[in-house]
Amino acid sequence: MFSPLIDQLIVALRRLPSVGPKTAQRMALHLLERDRQGAENLAHALLKAVESVGQCQSCRNLTEQEQCNICKNPRRDQSLLCIVETPADVIALEQSGQFSGTYFVLFGHLSPIDGVGPKEIGIDLLERRLDQEDIKELIIATNPTMEGEATAHYIGERAKSRNVRVTRIAHGVPLGGELEYIDGGTLAHALNSRREI
Amino acid sequence: MATQQISSYLLHCRKYTDSRVILDLLTSDFGLVSGVFRLKTKKKITTAVPSFTPLLVSWGRGQALKTITDVEPVGPGCKLSGITLFAAMYVNELMLRLLAAEDSSADVLSLYQGVLLELEHLALSGQSQLAHIEVPLRKFELMLLANLGYGISFSSDAFDQTIEEHLFYRLDCEQGFVPVLTSDDAGVLSSPTKMKVVFEGKTILSMAINDFSDLMVRREAKTISRMLLKPLLGDKPLKSRELFSTV
Numbered sequence: 001m002f003s004p005l006i007d008q009l010i011v012a013l014r015r016l017p018s019v020g021p022k023t024a025q026r027m028a029l030h031l032l033e034r035d036r037q038g039a040e041n042l043a044h045a046l047l048k049a050v051e052s053v054g055q056c057q058s059c060r061n062l063t064e065q066e067q068c069n070i071c072k073n074p075r076r077d078q079s080l081l082c083i084v085e086t087p088a089d090v091i092a093l094e095q096s097g098q099f100s101g102t103y104f105v106l107f108g109h110l111s112p113i114d115g116v117g118p119k120e121i122g123i124d125l126l127e128r129r130l131d132q133e134d135i136k137e138l139i140i141a142t143n144p145t146m147e148g149e150a151t152a153h154y155i156g157e158r159a160k161s162r163n164v165r166v167t168r169i170a171h172g173v174p175l176g177g178e179l180e181y182i183d184g185g186t187l188a189h190a191l192n193s194r195r196e197i
Numbered sequence: 198m199a200t201q202q203i204s205s206y207l208l209h210c211r212k213y214t215d216s217r218v219i220l221d222l223l224t225s226d227f228g229l230v231s232g233v234f235r236l237k238t239k240k241k242i243t244t245a246v247p248s249f250t251p252l253l254v255s256w257g258r259g260q261a262l263k264t265i266t267d268v269e270p271v272g273p274g275c276k277l278s279g280i281t282l283f284a285a286m287y288v289n290e291l292m293l294r295l296l297a298a299e300d301s302s303a304d305v306l307s308l309y310q311g312v313l314l315e316l317e318h319l320a321l322s323g324q325s326q327l328a329h330i331e332v333p334l335r336k337f338e339l340m341l342l343a344n345l346g347y348g349i350s351f352s353s354d355a356f357d358q359t360i361e362e363h364l365f366y367r368l369d370c371e372q373g374f375v376p377v378l379t380s381d382d383a384g385v386l387s388s389p390t391k392m393k394v395v396f397e398g399k400t401i402l403s404m405a406i407n408d409f410s411d412l413m414v415r416r417e418a419k420t421i422s423r424m425l426l427k428p429l430l431g432d433k434p435l436k437s438r439e440l441f442s443t444v
Contacts, residue, residue, distance in 0.1 A: 018215050112290050112436035113209045119439075146248040150286060153279045154440060183244050185274060 006032070058129070060105045060122055062087050070094075070102055077101045079136040081129070083155055085109055085143060093141065101139070104129070109147040110154060118154065126155065130162050137165040144171045144189070199266070203227065205254040206309060207246050208289045220246060220265060221293060222254055223309055228300040229293070232256050232263030249285055249313055250274030261298065275313045280441070281320040284330040287437040288312055288337060294430055295345060304344050312337040327441060332409040335418040339404070342425050349373040349425070351405035360405070364398045368424055374401060396421065 002010070006028060013024035031039035055061065056068035063069070070076060070090075080101025084090055090103050106121040118124075129135065138159045142148035156166040172190030173182060182190075204225040211219045213233055222230045237244045246252070251272040256263040277285050292309065315333040319325065342348050347370075353359055355372035366374035377395055396417050403414045404421070 110440065112286055112440065113293055114211070115436055117436050117439040118442075145245065146282070146286070149278065150282050150440065153282065157279075183247075184270070185247055 059103045060107065060125065061090055061103060075100075079134055080139065081135050081137070082139040082141055083126075083152075084141050085148065085151075089141065099139075101137075106142070106151065109142055109145070109151040111147045121151070123155070123158070127158060130159060130164060135164055137167060139167050139169065141169045199255065199257045200227070201255045202253040202267075202269075203230075203255070204271075204306065205230070205252045206250070206306070206313075207248050207252065208293055210246055210248075218246070219262070220268070222252075222265075223292060223296070223306055224254065224301075225303050225306045226301050228302060228305070229296045229298050230254075230256065230263060231261065231298065232259060232265035234265035234268060247274050248289075249277060251310075275317040277313075277316055277320050279320070279325050280327065280330055281316040281325060283437065283440040284316050284334055285313060286440065287334070287435065290435055290437045291338070291341070291426075294435065295341065295426075302344060305341065308337065308340055308344060328412075328415070331415050331419065335409060335415065335422055336407060338422040338426065339418070342422075345429075347425060347429065351401055360398050360401050362399045362402060365395050366398060366401060367395050368421060370425055370428055394420075394424075 052064040058071040140152040205222040209221040255267040365377045
């Protein structure tokens, strides 16, 4: 329906999560009709990010520096390492304001059927860190899915063999949640990890 | 045509869109079924489809990829953790690699249920060493192969003669156990590089009665199972085997 370049832009925008054909069309037309400067800035920022952003040498999080700001920060507790699946999990934990240690980002979880094994999630780098650094506690914050649990166990065993304390974040009823809407598995977890008040 | 409330287990779940997933299910009447399912969200809490849990699944139209309309857990999930969870993931990968789509076999579902319950029992009784999970896994592999038509006899050889305790046999994946009798076969037996492909009658007979208590029987059962699975799995190894390397 549109000229080839507009079609190409719409197809490119559809790569984004939650963007279907209609939304991509709206975005493309908005940029071309009303915000040409914004479109140029977007293109420039995208190109620059793709060219420069890589992974932190210590935690594998996305950064354009050799070491990310969290790993470089001397006020962070370097003996506390939190294992997460994605960079978005780092942001979520940072927003909680409760964690002052450092992170290690797996970029996924163990999923043999999808061809993801220990090597693909950077276990070799994690083991090197456990061997070389003075890490006292490993907090495993992988998701409470089958694959997340398997990943937690796999990492836990490797850390324990190096005498590192291993903990797992608690799972259960979310704050503000209502019991009647929570599935049986989550409730069972919540009951098993109940604590005295 | 719509299909209603079929007993199933989830083997694998892949993200399709933000709210939809592709489920690979092991079903009682239709074998392996894949379909798109919209995850239920109530009050911003998304409920995932549980693994290792008996389900009742309904689906609508679709040829290769169905539209799954409903997934209901009908019982508690198997409580697996640690190495038993790795074992169950291995079973899932094996099932997905070996089973053909919609090739129905009710026995495979009960076989799957059986191995999950055995693994759960091990997990709950604290028997979480590699040696513990080997027995249910070997039994499962050999029974699955038999169910798919690739089984071999452990009580009689390729020539329908009873397996003799004191004899040695080599494995022909299609025919079964062949006694090592000729001078060529004796060469196989004496050659150190090929020694592993020769099995003692005594251990084969132990496997025939599902007695895996002896370490040698477990080792040889693993070799036999791998030899039988190899032509079916092709060159691509099972990725879940990597999980066991650390434990």
